[in-house]
Amino acid sequence: MSTTKTQKALILPAKQGQWQIGESPVPTPGPKDVVVKITATALNPVDWKIQTYGYFITNFPYVGGTDAAGIVEEVGSEVTNFTKGDRVLFQGWFENPKATFQQYAVVPAEITAKIPDNISFDQAASIPLGLATVVTGLYNHDPNGKSVNFPAPWEEGGSTKFAGKPAFILGGSSSVGQYAIQMAKLSGFSPIIATASLHNEPLLKSLGATHVLDRALPPDAIKAELPKLTGGKPIEFVYDAISLADTQALAYDVLAPGGVLLLVLPDAIPPELKKEGDEKKVVGVFGNVHTPENRQVGVALYAHLTEWLEKGLLVPNRVEVLPNGLAGIPEGLERMKNNKVSGTKLVARPQETA
Incomplete structure (x- = not known):
């Protein structure tokens, strides 16, 4: 898959700017990575705080999102535990090409887990962060x-x-x-x-x-x-x-x-x-499995996640799917900011972006 291909993404053009739909490159995987076509991405409080308060992001334009589920599109040369077409969930990171408010993202295979048949993409996206x-x-x-x-x-x-x-x-x-x-x-x-x-x-x-x-x-x-x-x-x-x-x-x-x-x-x-x-x-706490100090426990977690979900030992959040794909996210973040969400996780479907 060539990096010259582009995809739709939800972008913050500048610090404390306004979210807008734009384009970002479709990533290619490193040897130990998978590229995932994102079916569902979840919203988190950190997303509206980055936009409102200008938290810790210094490089713009910035693609948001750190929670996702989707289908493996491409597999790195050293990856043996995933194949194209696998349903997976993963946590993203605060920079491209690992962000999840877009249609494709790349993630290390060792912190990716298969989604069992009893869990939907929307539910799975509520889990990682x-x-x-x-x-x-x-x-x-x-x-x-x-x-x-x-x-x-x-x-x-x-x-x-x-x-x-x-x-x-x-x-x-x-x-x-x-x-x-x-x-x-x-x-x-x-x-x-x-x-x-x-x-x-x-x-x-x-x-x-x-x-x-x-x-x-x-x-x-x-x-x-x-x-x-x-x-x-x-x-x-x-x-x-x-x-x-x-x-x-x-x-x-x-x-x-x-x-x-x-x-x-x-x-x-x-x-x-x-x-x-x-x-x-x-x-x-700092809840992201991409950081070096969290990576080992993240690998162990993702090794057990599929089984936990399959057996019902871990139950995803209840979800509400937002309309209009990525374009529905800013309004969802506004609701979260105003404490208008209780007991459910807001989820968007990037592939439904007009």
Whole structure:
């Protein structure tokens, strides 16, 4: 496939500019890569934050998107585990040709997984970033990784070490929160307590939450409920999938001394809550399997992903498909920015772009 061919892409022409449909080159694979014709790409909060706040992207024009599923179009010379026509899911990266708000992308084969028949492309696209944000923060053993270094469910003791220990997940109905619940279950935590809007309670319980507390309750009320649900056991693992100032304060406050707290945004815990000698470990995660420090845990994750999905051990997010292909993404990002999305993942189909 020649790089002179072009494809439709959703492009940010300049820092804090406006998204527009444009063209980018169709990539060719390196020896260890596959080129994927993208059937579905999912939207994430980082996408609107890059456009609104000018976060960390310095090279423009910029193609967005880091979540995708599609069909293998071309296989690198050293790749043996994929062939043209395979249905796959993968996480993209913040530069071309690895971005996913376009019709084709390239990805290393070792961080790509086949989609089993029981999962649709739209569902599969909801998985990569949300799941990586949980898995890299929990199970990465690289000394440079932002991780609490738990044994992974696929490692010895990883599914039994935490048996009978409570887990507390704030923002359980967010994409990351849903995967945090499921990984807590695979790691053997119990009870698994999540905060969410109560209309999402059946969904979260189907994923493995044992209790759901109304996120609209005052922090003190939530704090008062927790010992009743844990039987007085200390909470040594908290995952804050929202990580705003108020959720971080609650998360840190309920965490037992010596426990671990994972945040998806920078630490904004009030200094007065941090007591000398409490030994509470706070980790700000960076959920992408492309970075060198996350690559090994990413390879291990993608080696188990197809089986987990096939057996129902991991369930994708509920999805809403946006109209008009890539052209529907900016409006979807605007809805996310205005907190108009709950319990579902917005997905676009690049091949449907006019």
